Amino acid sequence: NHRTAATPAMRTPTTRLVLWFRCDLRLHDNPILTHAAAQAGDKEVLPVYCFDPRSYGTTAFGSPKTGALRAKFLLESVLDLRAKLRELGSDLLVGYGRPEDIIPRIVTAAAEDGVPANTELLWQEQVTSEELTVDRALRSALPAGTVEARAMSSGLLYAKQDLPFQPDLKDMPDVFTPFRNKVEAKCSIPKPLPPPGKGSLPLPKSLSLPDDLLAGFDFLPDASTFGYDAHAFSVAADPRGVMPFHGGETVALSRLKHYLWDKDCLKSYFETRNGMLGADYSSKFAPWLAHGCLSPRLVASECARYETARVKNKSTYWLVFELIWRDFYRLYCEKHGSKVFWPGGPVGEKPEWVDHAPTLERWKEGKTGMPLVDANMRELAATGFMSNRGRQNVASYLALDLQLDWRKGADHFESLLLDYDVCSNWGNWVAAAGLTGGRVNRFNIAKQSKDYDPDGKYLRHWLPELKDVPAPQIHEPWTMSKSDQEKYNVRIGLDYPEPPRSKFRYRNDGDDRGRRQPYSRPASARGAGHSGGRGGR
Numbered sequence: 001n002h003r004t005a006a007t008p009a010m011r012t013p014t015t016r017l018v019l020w021f022r023c024d025l026r027l028h029d030n031p032i033l034t035h036a037a038a039q040a041g042d043k044e045v046l047p048v049y050c051f052d053p054r055s056y057g058t059t060a061f062g063s064p065k066t067g068a069l070r071a072k073f074l075l076e077s078v079l080d081l082r083a084k085l086r087e088l089g090s091d092l093l094v095g096y097g098r099p100e101d102i103i104p105r106i107v108t109a110a111a112e113d114g115v116p117a118n119t120e121l122l123w124q125e126q127v128t129s130e131e132l133t134v135d136r137a138l139r140s141a142l143p144a145g146t147v148e149a150r151a152m153s154s155g156l157l158y159a160k161q162d163l164p165f166q167p168d169l170k171d172m173p174d175v176f177t178p179f180r181n182k183v184e185a186k187c188s189i190p191k192p193l194p195p196p197g198k199g200s201l202p203l204p205k206s207l208s209l210p211d212d213l214l215a216g217f218d219f220l221p222d223a224s225t226f227g228y229d230a231h232a233f234s235v236a237a238d239p240r241g242v243m244p245f246h247g248g249e250t251v252a253l254s255r256l257k258h259y260l261w262d263k264d265c266l267k268s269y270f271e272t273r274n275g276m277l278g279a280d281y282s283s284k285f286a287p288w289l290a291h292g293c294l295s296p297r298l299v300a301s302e303c304a305r306y307e308t309a310r311v312k313n314k315s316t317y318w319l320v321f322e323l324i325w326r327d328f329y330r331l332y333c334e335k336h337g338s339k340v341f342w343p344g345g346p347v348g349e350k351p352e353w354v355d356h357a358p359t360l361e362r363w364k365e366g367k368t369g370m371p372l373v374d375a376n377m378r379e380l381a382a383t384g385f386m387s388n389r390g391r392q393n394v395a396s397y398l399a400l401d402l403q404l405d406w407r408k409g410a411d412h413f414e415s416l417l418l419d420y421d422v423c424s425n426w427g428n429w430v431a432a433a434g435l436t437g438g439r440v441n442r443f444n445i446a447k448q449s450k451d452y453d454p455d456g457k458y459l460r461h462w463l464p465e466l467k468d469v470p471a472p473q474i475h476e477p478w479t480m481s482k483s484d485q486e487k488y489n490v491r492i493g494l495d496y497p498e499p500p501r502s503k504f505r506y507r508n509d510g511d512d513r514g515r516r517q518p519y520s521r522p523a524s525a526r527g528a529g530h531s532g533g534r535g536g537r
Contacts, residue, residue: 099134
């Protein structure tokens with residue numbers, strides 16, 4: 001728990017800056033690092049990351065709060081951050097424990113040169129309930145009157161102070177398109193901040209930590225520390241996945257370079273983004289964005305550079321358009337607070353969700369009898385990834401067709417997704433359930449399957465039971481005759497399940513797409529949320 005920095009003996013620094021990393025595991029475009037590097041005068045800088053045990057327990061709905069695949073990705077991201085800080089002459093002190101238990105003891109830890117007169121604690125601003133509860137607990141646990149604690153905005157595409165809304169966001173639209181129109185018309189995307197320079201983050205000299213603190217510059221928890229099987233982090237990635245995902249800023253920047261510059265994929269992103277097989281039909285930046293290994297501003301900056309150097313078209317705009325969605329849901333969650341996690345969402349409805357555990361388990365296991373849903377759910381379980389198109393369909397099916405509590409779907413996604421991000425995921429799920437005040441949207445799963453996987457290649461990739469079934473039958477296998485089932489080596493109801501009857505309520509208004517009006521608002525057969533978040537709030 002001791003580390004001696006390679007610096008000559010010196011008088012006690014006047015300022016200690018403790019940098020608590022959260023979902024901002026990168027050097028580039030990181031305001032807390034920029035602030036610390038720019039601090040003038042005698043200083044010492046102590047970067048810290050805490051693995052909070054509460055993030056690795058069980059949710060109120062009974063799921064592991066963080067699955068092993070995401071925990072491994074996060075661990076890799078923390079390791080990479082530590083390595084990159086060491087290249088600058090700094091380091092990362094890693095601890096396992098509640099931040100409010102670890103950080104106050106680090107703040108006051110003595111160094112060889114003594115304890116500085118002034119201490120500043122900086123971290124990335126959070127906006128959702130569990131994270132804000134941790135913030136309050138930490139502030140309460142800090143020694144009174146000795147630490148200046150400050151959360152800094154980080155991870156947004158647009159600067160908060162530039163937004164054309166009131167500080168409390170009361171006048172921010174609850175629907176994406178009006179929000180996008182306003183921010184695009186009145187805001188510009190700031191340039192990403194450069195990474196700090198070598199030597200700009202001097203460590204404390206020979207920091208002494210309490211012996212009972214599970215933390216240190218060489219400490220890193222293993223799989224068993226989190227409660228996983230001891231070999232959980234050494235399991236090879238499922239070969240059926242779209243690509244291997246490894247955490248960290250180094251890999252994130254490599255993926256950015258690969259997608260834009262090496263493979264020149266950006267120019268056709270709009271046309272390919274709804275694919276479901278392969279590495280390059282979409283950017284796959286989401287896991288690195290979610291953990292803060294990659295800044296959205298750097299992505300936008302590289303897209304602008306690409307437009308100058310290569311081509312400017314709808315595709316180059318559309319990738320930035322997708323980043324605006326991330327801002328929208330983060331600000332939407334900040335505006336509505338804990339209402340985003342209520343059964344009836346921000347609109348305060350009281351829908352009667354079906355409570356049927358066997359049906360929920362079929363959805364989770366990819367055994368509903370709806371091939372597009374099942375293939376996507378099996379991909380999620382095996383790899384931690386699901387395409388945007390897949391997320392839209394499985395969310396719509398759970399909330400609208402099965403009428404199951406959408407929060408249980410969100411909870412399941414939180415557990416398994418590599419790219420779990422509380423705001424994007426919960427915002428999208430509550431929208432999929434039709435509880436944001438906008439249109440209630442439902443996907444026609446069979447039609448989506450025919451549109452986006454016309455030959456059934458994706459379905460066969462994940463559903464071996466249907467490997468011999470051709471298109472178009474594979475999209476609706478329950479419609480096959482007994483002779484066709486025998487011909488294609490699958491018995492519906494035995495080898496592959498028959499889907500439950502949809503509980504979606506129709507009304508006859510002359511529109512053959514099928515509409516419902518569960519909350520006295522118009523609905524359509526298009527659109528749905530495309531991610532999941534946490535349950536039991």
